[in-house]
Every structure is written in structure tokens, then in C-alpha cells.
Amino acid sequence: MEKQYKKCIISKQIQLDAIVTFHDSIYKSDFYYEGEMHDFWEVVCIIGGQAEVVAGNNVFLLQHGQAVVHPPMEFHNLRSAGGTSMQALIVSFYASRMPDLSERIFKLTSKIVEQFQSLCQRAKSFFTFTLCQGLLTSVIEGKELEASMFLTKLEYLLHRLMTDGANVARPSRTQSAQTYQTILNVMEQNLDKKLSICELAARCSIGEANMRSIFRKYAGKGVMSYFNLMKIKKAIVYLQEGKSVKETALMLGFSDQNYFNTVFKRMIGVPPGKYKAP
Numbered sequence: 001m002e003k004q005y006k007k008c009i010i011s012k013q014i015q016l017d018a019i020v021t022f023h024d025s026i027y028k029s030d031f032y033y034e035g036e037m038h039d040f041w042e043v044v045c046i047i048g049g050q051a052e053v054v055a056g057n058n059v060f061l062l063q064h065g066q067a068v069v070h071p072p073m074e075f076h077n078l079r080s081a082g083g084t085s086m087q088a089l090i091v092s093f094y095a096s097r098m099p100d101l102s103e104r105i106f107k108l109t110s111k112i113v114e115q116f117q118s119l120c121q122r123a124k125s126f127f128t129f130t131l132c133q134g135l136l137t138s139v140i141e142g143k144e145l146e147a148s149m150f151l152t153k154l155e156y157l158l159h160r161l162m163t164d165g166a167n168v169a170r171p172s173r174t175q176s177a178q179t180y181q182t183i184l185n186v187m188e189q190n191l192d193k194k195l196s197i198c199e200l201a202a203r204c205s206i207g208e209a210n211m212r213s214i215f216r217k218y219a220g221k222g223v224m225s226y227f228n229l230m231k232i233k234k235a236i237v238y239l240q241e242g243k244s245v246k247e248t249a250l251m252l253g254f255s256d257q258n259y260f261n262t263v264f265k266r267m268i269g270v271p272p273g274k275y276k277a278p
Helices: 110-126 144-163 175-189 197-204 208-218 223-240 245-251 257-268
Strands: 015-027 032-036 041-048 050-055 058-062 066-070 076-081 086-097 105-107 127-129 136-139
Touching: 015 041, 015 110, 015 136, 015 144, 041 050, 041 076, 041 110, 050 066, 050 086, 058 066, 058 175, 076 086, 086 110, 110 127, 110 144, 175 197, 175 208, 175 223, 197 208, 197 223, 208 223, 223 245, 223 257, 245 257
Parallel strands: none
Antiparallel strands: 015 086, 032 076, 041 066, 041 086, 050 058, 050 076, 066 105, 127 136
């Protein structure tokens, strides 16, 4: 009788496809990065000092030994906090599979920090970097196998980080941070409307000058620019759900489809049609 074999199917929880950046740096006490939004994941590990982090609609105060995970298309920025220098290890990557994250802040054990730092140092042996610190460009010729093993090790470390337990970070309690979150909530509730900065300020019960100042601090861009950015992120969801470009524009308060196309391409780099469902 022929022996029957059964296969054991193993589903990967994390599948990395490419690494974008990987660096471990010390920043001065007045360091401030105004922020960005991109289509890949980013993990920021605070391994020295404190940091105030904007993550979408949230502002967190991270302590030494905490990490934050930014999913694709989330606006985020970073600044030193507590009046001291800050050390941060940052890795960003494309992934075709990542676990659903109910929590965004994670605790860093000393062992995981050590392994992350060791892997960061080893990256220089397998990848070429640009002059821009930490930006990987290609695999060194002849190091393809090592680079593949490097990626597997990084997947393992990310899995360890996300399964060792969520860690509750203190939300920033400053008045300006709370006001920033209030403004974002009001924007979120009014994405279907064409509102001016005056109308937004009125709905938030604050002055225009105060609103502009808060956005310079936390978003690194103008109020209306950020409001349009939120609309474009929502537009991508609508387009991927099968809505037409014209329908999407109208649903987000753009009466002129050509203007919507212009704003979309300026912020994302490609026309909205590129995101339409097949």
C-alpha cells in the first residue's frame, strides 16, 4: 500500500518584500522632523531619551524602551522631548503581510534592542546605502543569500516585538497636543465638505492663528494642506472600493474633478486612476 503524505501548511504572519531604511542615530535635544506620509511601514524604536511622536490622529510621549509602528499612508513625525538628546533606531519596509495591530506602541526588551542594533550594523555588509543616512539602495553583488537571511531575521525580530506584549504609552497631555487631536477629529468628520480654514477654526472653537501655529508644530504643514491630505487618503479607499474618480471627487467636497486630479497627483505622485479597482 502506497504511503500517504500530508503537508503541514504554515502561514507567515509577517512577509517583508523590501527594506527602505535602517539606521540607529542620536539626535540633539532640539531635534524636530516635520513629518511625512509614505506607502510603506515604519518602526521607530526609542532606545535613549524621550520622544514626542505624531501618529495619525494621535500624539504620544514615548519613553526609553518603547517603539511605535506606523502603517502605510499614516502621517507621522518625531521630535526629542524632555530636554535631552534622543537615540532612535528606525527601520522602514514594504510588506505583503503584517498582523492587524490593535495596539501601536510596544515595549522593547534589552535583548530585542541588542538584536536590532546588531542587525543594523550587519546591514552595511549586505546592502549599499545612499548619502542619505540609512537609505538602502541595492544588495551588494554576491551577497544575495546573506541579504535574504537578513530579511528573515528582521521578520523574526518584528514578530518578537509585536508578540512580546503591547505597552501603553502616555498620550501627550499638553494643551496644544489635545487641541491638535480635536482639530483632526473635526476634519475627519467633515471630509465630505468644502471648508475654509475660517470655517474649520469656527467648528473647532479656536482662532485661525492658533490653529496655524499648532499645525506648524505637529503636522509640519499648513492646515488646508493637511485637510486635503486626509481627503486624498480617503479617496484612495473609495477608488479601491470601485468608485469612479468623478464620484470620489464629489464625495470629498471637490466640485471640480480636474482640481481633484491635480491635488491627488501633487500629493501622491500619480493620478487617481492608478488606484481604481480593476
